[in-house]
Amino acid sequence: AAGSSKPQVARAKVLTIDTMNPTVKNAKYAVRGPIVARAAELERELNEGMKKPFDEVIKANIGDAHAMGQQPITFFRQFNAIIHADFYNALAICSYPELLNDSTFPEDAKSRAYRILQSCGGNSMGSYSASQGIDSVRQDVARYIERRDGGVPSDPDNIFLTTGACDGIMTMLKLLVCGEGPTRTGIMIPIPHYPMYSATLVELAAVQVNYYLNEEKCWSVDISELKRALDEARHYCNPRALCIVNPGNPTSQVETRQCIEDVIRFAAKERLFLMADEVYQDNVYGHGCRFHSFKTVLFEMGPEYSNTMELVSFHSTSKGYMGECGFRGGYMEVINMDDEVKAELTKLLSVRLCSPVPGQALVDLVFNPPQPGEPSYDNFIKERTAILSALEEKAKLTEQVLNTVPGISCNPVQGAMFCFPRITIPEKAMIEATEQGQQPDVFYCMKMLEEAGICVIPGSGFGQKEGTYHFRMTILPPIDKLQILLNKVKEFHQKFTQKYS
Amino acid sequence: AAGSSKPQVARAKVLTIDTMNPTVKNAKYAVRGPIVARAAELERELNEGMKKPFDEVIKANIGDAHAMGQQPITFFRQFNAIIHADFYNALAICSYPELLNDSTFPEDAKSRAYRILQSCGGNSMGSYSASQGIDSVRQDVARYIERRDGGVPSDPDNIFLTTGACDGIMTMLKLLVCGEGPTRTGIMIPIPHYPMYSATLVELAAVQVNYYLNEEKCWSVDISELKRALDEARHYCNPRALCIVNPGNPTSQVETRQCIEDVIRFAAKERLFLMADEVYQDNVYGHGCRFHSFKTVLFEMGPEYSNTMELVSFHSTSKGYMGECGFRGGYMEVINMDDEVKAELTKLLSVRLCSPVPGQALVDLVFNPPQPGEPSYDNFIKERTAILSALEEKAKLTEQVLNTVPGISCNPVQGAMFCFPRITIPEKAMIEATEQGQQPDVFYCMKMLEEAGICVIPGSGFGQKEGTYHFRMTILPPIDKLQILLNKVKEFHQKFTQKYS
Incomplete structure (x- = not known):
């Protein structure tokens, strides 16, 4: 019977934009959004010989060290x-x-x-590993954490290897989400923030609870702002977790020890699960800045906190001095996690079988690098130092050049790999943006791409205070290329301001 | 103020088994479940010198060729x-x-x-790739598909590289899910089935629509059973997609060309999105069996079908003759997918940045292997042939030995890497299982592990017809070890039957 009947000739599709998963549709992810797509198009057009006001597209949109020419260690x-x-x-x-x-x-x-x-x-390496990750790698990671944290113990059973840090963050968020309507889980995230967070929350139908970083105080976390955000959110959801990104992305701030202690106290008092995204822990350049892990501070605060506070910390091989993004290596350490939940976490990871073994191997090496006396030590230190010193130099250069431009103001790049300068957009440009149905900063960044060949991400992709505008630009290009890039940004901003004044 | 207040001393955890995401909790994944956990425990106990009725645990639970001693190509x-x-x-x-x-x-x-x-x-390789995957890899995959399908065209823009096939399947299911209550998306999956499907559907809160494979006809797909399942499901959900696994897992059947044509006609008539899980396409051993891709059959059926039917096919580097599971390489090809949905698919993948680049590189190589005249060709063919011939031999040996055991009956292992024999469990064993709160097949497999040191997965982890019992065992061990394994299974089953008769 089935064989004899014919389908309609112009059969409508089963899966269309109107009949697909609405949470997927609603998720936004500007880091690889329309501006990046247009940049790829422009590259193709240049390759095909089309004339443009520039010879190459500089992709300053993403923190990919190797793509920017950094040599692997x-x-x-x-x-x-x-x-x-x-x-x-x-x-x-x-x-x-x-x-x-x-x-x-x-x-x-x-x-x-x-x-x-x-x-x-x-x-x-062609075999699946245990879902939690290879035992010996988890042991090496635990020992690394102990060295980093001045001896605070780390248990390999609390280490889970992940496919980059994103995978760990998404998995933890998934575990946390439950409830309906006013009891639906709320997750506190910084604004501005890396949009993987918001995209994942939309997908999970969790409630995004925004707290604003303080731009006037170098994008630091402000406890009173956390309190405001939390109190307001409690009217419409059940806030259960607080995400802190330190050093910040896109905002590059490095939190002080005091701030971290205050955050832990706040989370303890308000019964929030703490998620510490610490993937930029090796990238600290700011004057007087130092990375303090949430875990060390937690343990320094004594057993009252260290025996009870639920904390998960994320790290990866994609950033730091190694910048091996393509391997998708990462780990998370869970502290004080309920044992039954830990078993559920392992089950959840096991459905995907395991994270890629080459990435796990790289995790091992990054967190168990050559030691003094070993044959590779001297060269390893030389290469690592060279990369980190160059990043420090680039961070300072970026802040310095951008702050010479009227209409651009840039906080010190204390850490991570990005600057997030604030820009003044003239009234006329705002009007034209509105006419074209674009947000003013999207309009600005699209113009920068079309006119100067520079691909940066508009601040609205990360969230920003109403009425303020920014863009995110990586500081990764080699110093001579970065100098050219910054000069081009300067030149573009001046022309743009002139044109719309 | 926050600094002066103290948390309760014995602070209850934020995240507990009762307050975690219920969909995660409800998902089941037997392939890495309690039996596998117990197997790992037994291994540790053996290592620590504890006496057991066996010297080693044989992990016959998973299709991991390298872990079973297969040499990489x-x-x-x-x-x-x-x-x-x-x-x-x-x-x-x-x-x-x-x-x-x-x-x-x-x-x-x-x-x-x-x-x-x-x-x-x-x-x-340390750079992120495009979210869809490296261009040249996608080109090579498209050319491979064209060779495989006798010239049916394949467009690299329709190829998406994934982190193993699971990642592609989960992503496609996520795209398809929408609606609430009686309009909630239903997804048709075979019973028995690889439990990644059911676990993912639970996580997505989609409705699992079961259709039963026909054990009497070598686990083939039966159109009338598809119709029954669909008609019943329409009373309580909106069935939108049909998943076919060919060759089957755990059931190892290879569908005939006629069956595939009938399935396509059925899906077209009933407006179902077709998902073809074809990861075992290189693993075909059965007498007279041949792998037919859904895509070839679709195109042979003419433009009426090939211009409209939405189809996605999944493949990976983990199975076949290469068995490189640890790299998590895979791809999916989408046919007739709505352009807007394709853009959303790319966005969804981009939130995870990209699949691991080492896995992408391996995908390239597997689907662009040495050609006649190239220096590696002869050795490559020799190694591939040796592995596939050995698998064929092991498939036949498995079926043959198991069918000599009274109370075990095993369909021919036509393809893939598993057998899924049906077992008779004596009444007394059923009663004891019930007393221990275990399903009869779980009880049986746990006993096999404790008494013979063999780790297999109970049929209930894959789904089976009410009142029937099975287990899944890989055929991957080297032939001499497989012979020992099969003899141990035989011996165990005889003892077990005797004990409970």
């Missing part, structure tokens, strides 16, 4: 070359023992490769 | 060694040019590594 790639040859298997099948005997590969990279492969099923 | 690992050294960067920093000049690495592996790295930002 040698040690990581040596290790990778070895481990991806599957050392043991290479040995077994005798197909290229050269690699094993190759004296250009240092012993410390080889010994780490041994250790990882021994922890893999069948001694192969 | 040499060519893939040579390529991986090169690409993970970041060829270009290695060259640039001159730290180990040996690898470049190393004659043990064949030219075809080197040239493919060049091509991939040229498509990466900054010529580094």
